[in-house]
Amino acid sequence: MIDALKDRCSAGSRLLPTLAVGVCGSVLAYAVNMPLPWLLGALIATTVLSLAGVRLPAPAGSRKAVLVVIGVVLGAAFTPDMAGDVGRWGASLVIMLLSTAVMMVVSVWLSRRVAGNSVDTAIYAGMPGGLSAVTLMAADSDADLRVVGLTHAVRILVLLLAIPPVLQLIGHVSLQANTTTLTQWLAMPGLADTLMLVGSGIAGAWLGRILRLPNPLLFGPVLVSGTLHITGICEATIPPVIVALAQIVIGVSVGVRFVGTSLSSVGLSLMIAIVQALLLMLIALAAAWVGHLVTGYSPAAALLAYMPGGAPELSLVALSLNIEPAFVTSHHLLRITVLIMIMPLLLNVLKRCRV
Template identity: 65%
Template sequence: MPIASFSPLPALLRFLSTLALGLAGGAAAFAVDLPLPWLLGAMLATTLASLAGARLRSPGRGRQGVLVVIGVMLGSAFTPEMSGDPGRWSLSLAAMLGATAVMMLFSVWFSRRIAGHSLDTALYAGVPGGVSAVTGMALDSGADLRVVGMTHAVRILVLLVAIPPVLDGIGHVSLTAATTDPGRWLWLPGPADAAWLAGAGVLGAWLGGRLRLPNALLFGPALVSSALHLTGLTHAALPPTLIALAQVIIGVSVGVRFTGTALTTLGHTLAMAALQALGLLAIAILAAWAIHAATGVSLAAALLAYMPGGAPELSLVALSLGIDPAFVTAHHLLRITVLILLMPVLLGACRRSSA
């Protein structure tokens, strides 16, 4: 077999036009001071192009590399000086699990009674998080995979678009871009710091697979990086240019999910998914407000931690805006772990009750 068949170069070349569109969208959003410009600009540009009929390419393995980068970035938020009351964290984690149960009940009810989907489709489409794992589990079921995929994609899209106005409305965080000096885009870590970061990414990706962590390429590097930063072995940070590129690729990853989507034939599915996402957002806002009032936990951090799904996307938002990324990441890791462990039990119980 020709060696060239193993090369990722052709796939990379096919993706370059999609990446260029994402970069253009991010640059345009940055130029007009849109909050989260590289993420939202890339996402909106590729989503609109996809819905208009453009055949955009997925980042493929490039997204896997970006997950490792995001994991390393998230780990850098766990510092020895990190503030946080363990008691409040515990209460918040418990409240998040309670809110997740309410979200799951609402999603399944909405998908069954309002959208008219089958039980299997409603269950897999209604899981508030873990889109990659859930889609893989749905392959062996009777679920409509197109509806499951579209529902999760639309949910992430709605949540990311809603974040700036919601955070602006609660007034607990500044959405002003942190990197305004052009010279900061050229900053690079030193050789020693770069070695620590690269080592955290490689070791974390391997460890995440060995431990069978959910979203191993994200949470494995996050665990190794957090251990390095918590112990003070390194205070290394990633350059702003790499963070912006990671946001672009994550935004593109959301947008290309709508490639091949015909509004005329999938309009009902998209509309139902958007309404369901808005309902879940309302539940997340109420739960975040309640835990903030009860414990004093940051309302903005609780909101990002309680939002249903999109762990890489929401953790990256927390990191980009400086909204307690460690707190947000811990909540999403617990949510995904519990959901994956309980999904077989939930499926069995629902099928027995409907039999």
């Protein structure tokens, strides 16, 4: 037990430089009033250093804990007065699934026909979301894991960097500077609420694994916390300072994926990944406008819901900007679940057709 504790302390100390870079980037972004400063500041700082050859350790253990925290916070967005709105989600969910199918066709075609990747690589690199599940599934196939990982990492990076200007372009959302006071930053819920929040995180993580949910550490706590909040049993949420720290960890988690990446050695794969991300963004924009016209939800909410994930990252953006986080999270949960279910079947069909 003592040896295990020492190992954890050692791993934590190795992570300090990564977190320090993330915090510095986030503070600088906050100081210059950058939109989504805690997320994008950490992301940009670690990405730049990673591409420059600095080997920053990945926050694997910290990211797991942060996913649970984000899940609890997202669950708090399910309030009793929104119960009637859930019925309006049906049409939007259908639009999301149809747009996801179009995204899948475009991204797989691009990876297979333009980049010349294998069927396995094209399928897993083209899957619009679900990085954690995709990585595990791709490892058991003949896919090129470097191309798969790079494609998903670049897509998430491009989408996160594009979100502020795109949201300002389509309107319906304010990206004004944060005016949260120090008292609000440090506000803590009462003891009973704290116990419920912590309990929902622990129980949710366990439930997510039992139910074999995609990304169980995120969506399990969403289900438990969401149930407590939509029924009115709990009305509290996690303090803003903890949410900001969660954003920093998520930001550096994306940035350090580029450690060891040489631009000269991955030139074609990088260009294909960037083109793919931009094309999928355009598809999501078109679908979001249709979703807005059909459901009445803002184009911003529909866009974040239809974007080809990272579910944790995009749900966190919706939460940070207060853009229908429950709506956005539910869409990403359904998308990833459906994709994981159909992926083996789709792979077999394409191989038989010798695409």
